[in-house]
Amino acid sequence: MKTHALICIFAVACIPLTGCSLFKKKQPPPVQTIAASPVSGTELxxxxxxxxxxxxxxxxxxxxxxxxxxxxxxxxxxxxxxxxxxxxxxxLTPHAPTVVPLGPVLALADPAEKTQLLPAEVEQKMAAQNRLMAALIEQNETLTAELSRLKSEITKLRESQTTTTKPEKQ
Incomplete structure:
Protein backbone atom coordinates (compact mmCIF):
# COMPACT_ATOMS: atom_id res chain seq x y z
CA MET A 1 0.00 0.00 0.00
CA LYS A 2 2.85 2.32 0.86
CA THR A 3 4.51 1.54 -2.47
CA HIS A 4 1.26 2.28 -4.23
CA ALA A 5 1.06 5.69 -2.49
CA LEU A 6 4.71 6.41 -3.31
CA ILE A 7 4.14 5.65 -6.96
CA CYS A 8 1.14 8.03 -7.03
CA ILE A 9 3.13 10.80 -5.30
CA PHE A 10 6.04 10.23 -7.69
CA ALA A 11 3.71 10.36 -10.72
CA VAL A 12 2.08 13.58 -9.48
CA ALA A 13 5.50 15.14 -8.84
CA CYS A 14 6.89 14.13 -12.28
CA ILE A 15 4.01 15.55 -14.31
CA PRO A 16 4.95 19.22 -13.74
CA LEU A 17 8.62 18.45 -14.40
CA THR A 18 7.97 16.85 -17.75
CA GLY A 19 5.59 19.59 -18.79
CA CYS A 20 2.81 17.12 -19.45
CA SER A 21 4.77 15.72 -22.36
CA LEU A 22 3.38 12.31 -21.59
CA PHE A 23 -0.09 13.45 -22.50
CA LYS A 24 0.76 15.62 -25.52
CA LYS A 25 0.39 14.15 -28.94
CA LYS A 26 3.40 14.53 -31.14
CA GLN A 27 2.71 16.85 -34.05
CA PRO A 28 3.74 15.49 -37.43
CA PRO A 29 6.23 17.67 -39.27
CA PRO A 30 4.54 20.15 -41.61
CA VAL A 31 4.13 18.83 -45.11
CA GLN A 32 5.68 21.03 -47.73
CA THR A 33 3.52 21.32 -50.78
CA ILE A 34 4.94 22.56 -54.03
CA ALA A 35 2.48 24.47 -56.15
CA ALA A 36 2.22 22.96 -59.59
CA SER A 37 3.21 25.42 -62.26
CA PRO A 38 0.90 25.57 -65.28
CA VAL A 39 2.01 23.58 -68.28
CA SER A 40 1.77 25.47 -71.55
CA GLY A 41 -0.72 24.12 -74.01
CA THR A 42 -2.98 22.52 -71.41
CA GLU A 43 -5.48 25.33 -70.79
CA LEU A 44 -7.22 27.73 -73.13
CA LEU A 92 -19.29 23.87 -85.01
CA THR A 93 -19.78 27.26 -86.73
CA PRO A 94 -17.13 29.68 -85.43
CA HIS A 95 -17.46 33.35 -86.39
CA ALA A 96 -13.71 33.95 -86.55
CA PRO A 97 -11.86 32.64 -89.60
CA THR A 98 -9.92 29.50 -88.86
CA VAL A 99 -6.23 29.58 -89.73
CA VAL A 100 -4.79 26.23 -90.70
CA PRO A 101 -1.00 25.98 -90.82
CA LEU A 102 -0.18 24.56 -94.23
CA GLY A 103 3.53 23.99 -93.91
CA PRO A 104 6.83 25.67 -93.16
CA VAL A 105 7.20 29.42 -93.55
CA LEU A 106 9.08 30.21 -96.73
CA ALA A 107 9.66 33.95 -96.18
CA LEU A 108 11.22 35.83 -93.33
CA ALA A 109 9.07 38.26 -91.37
CA ASP A 110 11.89 40.83 -91.22
CA PRO A 111 14.86 40.07 -93.48
CA ALA A 112 16.92 42.83 -91.85
CA GLU A 113 17.02 40.93 -88.57
CA LYS A 114 18.35 37.65 -89.93
CA THR A 115 21.17 37.55 -92.46
CA GLN A 116 21.27 34.54 -94.71
CA LEU A 117 24.36 33.23 -96.42
CA LEU A 118 24.40 33.80 -100.16
CA PRO A 119 25.06 30.98 -102.60
CA ALA A 120 28.64 30.73 -103.86
CA GLU A 121 27.76 31.77 -107.43
CA VAL A 122 26.11 34.99 -106.26
CA GLU A 123 29.09 35.74 -104.01
CA GLN A 124 31.47 35.31 -106.98
CA LYS A 125 29.41 37.62 -109.17
CA MET A 126 29.31 40.23 -106.41
CA ALA A 127 33.10 40.02 -105.99
CA ALA A 128 33.56 40.49 -109.77
CA GLN A 129 31.24 43.52 -109.70
CA ASN A 130 33.20 44.97 -106.77
CA ARG A 131 36.49 44.57 -108.69
CA LEU A 132 34.97 46.19 -111.78
CA MET A 133 33.65 49.08 -109.71
CA ALA A 134 37.07 49.60 -108.12
CA ALA A 135 38.71 49.66 -111.60
CA LEU A 136 36.12 52.18 -112.82
CA ILE A 137 36.73 54.44 -109.82
CA GLU A 138 40.50 54.30 -110.41
CA GLN A 139 40.01 55.09 -114.12
CA ASN A 140 37.76 58.01 -113.24
CA GLU A 141 40.38 59.44 -110.90
CA THR A 142 43.14 59.22 -113.56
CA LEU A 143 40.86 60.82 -116.15
CA THR A 144 39.97 63.74 -113.87
CA ALA A 145 43.66 64.24 -113.11
CA GLU A 146 44.42 64.21 -116.85
CA LEU A 147 41.60 66.68 -117.53
CA SER A 148 42.83 69.09 -114.87
CA ARG A 149 46.39 68.85 -116.34
CA LEU A 150 45.07 69.54 -119.84
CA LYS A 151 43.06 72.52 -118.62
CA SER A 152 46.12 74.01 -116.97
CA GLU A 153 48.14 73.52 -120.21
CA ILE A 154 45.39 75.17 -122.23
CA THR A 155 45.38 78.17 -119.94
CA LYS A 156 49.20 78.41 -120.20
CA LEU A 157 49.05 78.24 -124.00
CA ARG A 158 46.40 80.95 -124.14
CA GLU A 159 48.48 83.15 -121.88
CA SER A 160 51.58 82.62 -124.00
CA GLN A 161 49.60 83.34 -127.16
CA THR A 162 48.21 86.56 -125.84
CA THR A 163 51.61 87.78 -124.78
CA THR A 164 53.20 87.09 -128.17
CA THR A 165 50.44 88.64 -130.20
CA LYS A 166 50.23 91.88 -128.28
CA PRO A 167 51.86 94.78 -130.13
CA GLU A 168 54.26 96.76 -128.15
CA LYS A 169 53.51 100.40 -127.69
CA GLN A 170 56.13 102.85 -128.84
Whole structure:
Protein backbone atom coordinates (compact mmCIF):
# COMPACT_ATOMS: atom_id res chain seq x y z
CA MET A 1 0.00 0.00 0.00
CA LYS A 2 2.85 2.32 0.86
CA THR A 3 4.51 1.54 -2.47
CA HIS A 4 1.26 2.28 -4.23
CA ALA A 5 1.06 5.69 -2.49
CA LEU A 6 4.71 6.41 -3.31
CA ILE A 7 4.14 5.65 -6.96
CA CYS A 8 1.14 8.03 -7.03
CA ILE A 9 3.13 10.80 -5.30
CA PHE A 10 6.04 10.23 -7.69
CA ALA A 11 3.71 10.36 -10.72
CA VAL A 12 2.08 13.58 -9.48
CA ALA A 13 5.50 15.14 -8.84
CA CYS A 14 6.89 14.13 -12.28
CA ILE A 15 4.01 15.55 -14.31
CA PRO A 16 4.95 19.22 -13.74
CA LEU A 17 8.62 18.45 -14.40
CA THR A 18 7.97 16.85 -17.75
CA GLY A 19 5.59 19.59 -18.79
CA CYS A 20 2.81 17.12 -19.45
CA SER A 21 4.77 15.72 -22.36
CA LEU A 22 3.38 12.31 -21.59
CA PHE A 23 -0.09 13.45 -22.50
CA LYS A 24 0.76 15.62 -25.52
CA LYS A 25 0.39 14.15 -28.94
CA LYS A 26 3.40 14.53 -31.14
CA GLN A 27 2.71 16.85 -34.05
CA PRO A 28 3.74 15.49 -37.43
CA PRO A 29 6.23 17.67 -39.27
CA PRO A 30 4.54 20.15 -41.61
CA VAL A 31 4.13 18.83 -45.11
CA GLN A 32 5.68 21.03 -47.73
CA THR A 33 3.52 21.32 -50.78
CA ILE A 34 4.94 22.56 -54.03
CA ALA A 35 2.48 24.47 -56.15
CA ALA A 36 2.22 22.96 -59.59
CA SER A 37 3.21 25.42 -62.26
CA PRO A 38 0.90 25.57 -65.28
CA VAL A 39 2.01 23.58 -68.28
CA SER A 40 1.77 25.47 -71.55
CA GLY A 41 -0.72 24.12 -74.01
CA THR A 42 -2.98 22.52 -71.41
CA GLU A 43 -5.48 25.33 -70.79
CA LEU A 44 -7.22 27.73 -73.13
CA UNK A 45 -7.87 31.36 -72.35
CA UNK A 46 -11.56 32.38 -72.27
CA UNK A 47 -11.40 34.09 -75.67
CA UNK A 48 -10.25 30.88 -77.38
CA UNK A 49 -12.62 28.72 -75.36
CA UNK A 50 -15.66 30.40 -76.94
CA UNK A 51 -14.22 29.64 -80.39
CA UNK A 52 -14.20 25.93 -79.56
CA UNK A 53 -17.10 25.35 -77.20
CA UNK A 54 -20.27 27.14 -76.10
CA UNK A 55 -20.81 27.22 -72.36
CA UNK A 56 -24.09 26.21 -70.83
CA UNK A 57 -26.74 28.90 -70.40
CA UNK A 58 -28.06 29.32 -66.87
CA UNK A 59 -31.04 31.44 -65.80
CA UNK A 60 -32.06 32.52 -62.30
CA UNK A 61 -35.75 32.85 -61.43
CA UNK A 62 -36.74 34.54 -58.16
CA UNK A 63 -39.69 32.81 -56.49
CA UNK A 64 -41.63 34.42 -53.64
CA UNK A 65 -43.27 32.56 -50.74
CA UNK A 66 -45.61 29.79 -51.74
CA UNK A 67 -47.45 26.79 -50.34
CA UNK A 68 -46.13 23.44 -51.50
CA UNK A 69 -48.65 22.03 -54.02
CA UNK A 70 -48.02 18.44 -52.83
CA UNK A 71 -48.39 19.18 -49.13
CA UNK A 72 -50.56 22.10 -48.01
CA UNK A 73 -48.93 21.92 -44.57
CA UNK A 74 -45.58 23.15 -46.02
CA UNK A 75 -44.71 26.71 -47.00
CA UNK A 76 -41.56 27.59 -48.95
CA UNK A 77 -39.74 30.85 -48.17
CA UNK A 78 -38.75 33.16 -51.02
CA UNK A 79 -35.68 31.94 -52.87
CA UNK A 80 -34.05 31.77 -56.30
CA UNK A 81 -34.44 28.80 -58.63
CA UNK A 82 -31.59 28.19 -61.09
CA UNK A 83 -32.38 26.44 -64.36
CA UNK A 84 -30.00 25.24 -67.07
CA UNK A 85 -31.49 26.56 -70.31
CA UNK A 86 -28.95 25.20 -72.81
CA UNK A 87 -26.28 22.56 -72.15
CA UNK A 88 -22.63 23.07 -73.13
CA UNK A 89 -21.88 22.11 -76.73
CA UNK A 90 -19.07 22.20 -79.28
CA UNK A 91 -18.90 25.29 -81.53
CA LEU A 92 -19.29 23.87 -85.01
CA THR A 93 -19.78 27.26 -86.73
CA PRO A 94 -17.13 29.68 -85.43
CA HIS A 95 -17.46 33.35 -86.39
CA ALA A 96 -13.71 33.95 -86.55
CA PRO A 97 -11.86 32.64 -89.60
CA THR A 98 -9.92 29.50 -88.86
CA VAL A 99 -6.23 29.58 -89.73
CA VAL A 100 -4.79 26.23 -90.70
CA PRO A 101 -1.00 25.98 -90.82
CA LEU A 102 -0.18 24.56 -94.23
CA GLY A 103 3.53 23.99 -93.91
CA PRO A 104 6.83 25.67 -93.16
CA VAL A 105 7.20 29.42 -93.55
CA LEU A 106 9.08 30.21 -96.73
CA ALA A 107 9.66 33.95 -96.18
CA LEU A 108 11.22 35.83 -93.33
CA ALA A 109 9.07 38.26 -91.37
CA ASP A 110 11.89 40.83 -91.22
CA PRO A 111 14.86 40.07 -93.48
CA ALA A 112 16.92 42.83 -91.85
CA GLU A 113 17.02 40.93 -88.57
CA LYS A 114 18.35 37.65 -89.93
CA THR A 115 21.17 37.55 -92.46
CA GLN A 116 21.27 34.54 -94.71
CA LEU A 117 24.36 33.23 -96.42
CA LEU A 118 24.40 33.80 -100.16
CA PRO A 119 25.06 30.98 -102.60
CA ALA A 120 28.64 30.73 -103.86
CA GLU A 121 27.76 31.77 -107.43
CA VAL A 122 26.11 34.99 -106.26
CA GLU A 123 29.09 35.74 -104.01
CA GLN A 124 31.47 35.31 -106.98
CA LYS A 125 29.41 37.62 -109.17
CA MET A 126 29.31 40.23 -106.41
CA ALA A 127 33.10 40.02 -105.99
CA ALA A 128 33.56 40.49 -109.77
CA GLN A 129 31.24 43.52 -109.70
CA ASN A 130 33.20 44.97 -106.77
CA ARG A 131 36.49 44.57 -108.69
CA LEU A 132 34.97 46.19 -111.78
CA MET A 133 33.65 49.08 -109.71
CA ALA A 134 37.07 49.60 -108.12
CA ALA A 135 38.71 49.66 -111.60
CA LEU A 136 36.12 52.18 -112.82
CA ILE A 137 36.73 54.44 -109.82
CA GLU A 138 40.50 54.30 -110.41
CA GLN A 139 40.01 55.09 -114.12
CA ASN A 140 37.76 58.01 -113.24
CA GLU A 141 40.38 59.44 -110.90
CA THR A 142 43.14 59.22 -113.56
CA LEU A 143 40.86 60.82 -116.15
CA THR A 144 39.97 63.74 -113.87
CA ALA A 145 43.66 64.24 -113.11
CA GLU A 146 44.42 64.21 -116.85
CA LEU A 147 41.60 66.68 -117.53
CA SER A 148 42.83 69.09 -114.87
CA ARG A 149 46.39 68.85 -116.34
CA LEU A 150 45.07 69.54 -119.84
CA LYS A 151 43.06 72.52 -118.62
CA SER A 152 46.12 74.01 -116.97
CA GLU A 153 48.14 73.52 -120.21
CA ILE A 154 45.39 75.17 -122.23
CA THR A 155 45.38 78.17 -119.94
CA LYS A 156 49.20 78.41 -120.20
CA LEU A 157 49.05 78.24 -124.00
CA ARG A 158 46.40 80.95 -124.14
CA GLU A 159 48.48 83.15 -121.88
CA SER A 160 51.58 82.62 -124.00
CA GLN A 161 49.60 83.34 -127.16
CA THR A 162 48.21 86.56 -125.84
CA THR A 163 51.61 87.78 -124.78
CA THR A 164 53.20 87.09 -128.17
CA THR A 165 50.44 88.64 -130.20
CA LYS A 166 50.23 91.88 -128.28
CA PRO A 167 51.86 94.78 -130.13
CA GLU A 168 54.26 96.76 -128.15
CA LYS A 169 53.51 100.40 -127.69
CA GLN A 170 56.13 102.85 -128.84
Missing amino acids: DPANTEKLRHGETMRAYPVSRYVDPRDPNLMHEAHIVYRKENPAAWN
